Amino acid sequence: MYYSQEINNIIMENTLYYFIKKIGTQIILSLCLTLSAVHLSTGNPLAEQASPEITGELRLWHNITISFTGPATSETAQPNPFTDYRLDVTFKNGDKTYVVPGYYAADGNAAQTSATRGSQWKVHFAPDATGTWTYRASFRKGNNVAVADDALSGASAGYFNGASGSFEVSATNKTGRDHRAKGMLRYVGKHHLRFAGTREYFIKGG
DSSP: OOOOHHHHHHHHHHHHHHHHHHHHHHHHHHHHHHHHHHHHHTTOTTSOOOOOEEESOOBTTOOEEEEEEEEEEETTOSSOTTTSEEEEEEEEETTEEEEEEOEEOTTTTHHHHOOOEEEEEEEEEOOSSOEEEEEEEEEEESTTGGGOSSTTOSEEOOTTTTOEEEEEEBOOOOOTTOGGGTOOEEOOSSSSOEETTTOOBOOOOO
């Protein structure tokens, strides 16, 4: 079928426009998917992360554990999770502030599973006051950053770096010989250790 030159030009222009539009959309979509994969694999702070999990009895002197989901790695990986990552968690309650180091915990239950790889990081804390405690995590990476004198050595490791929250601590419900009824043992410059709660001295016999 014969078309005038003007009509042929219109057909070619529309065909070229459709082709560019289709190919361009595919390129943009492919680029977006690639960037998303890179963000997720490198621990981009903007990537969605699981909320920290708080376990244990939320009571005075009891052990409380906060678990974080971080980079999937193993005990023998490079960078090494024990030396080249650093987890510090700051706990606050009124004028009390404690910075507690955390650690790589493989699958989170390695004592039972003997796992050597996973993405779980943990910190343990025994509160010495009731009420509201807040926490904020600092998660950094770098060569031997775990043993650096400066807590801000290295660079942000992404993932849960900056994660924060709070929890309520009530009085202990332990009695008798359970030491959690008396508080943690502390050195007070004397021959014997002393319970922080009752202020009794710990004298071990036998």
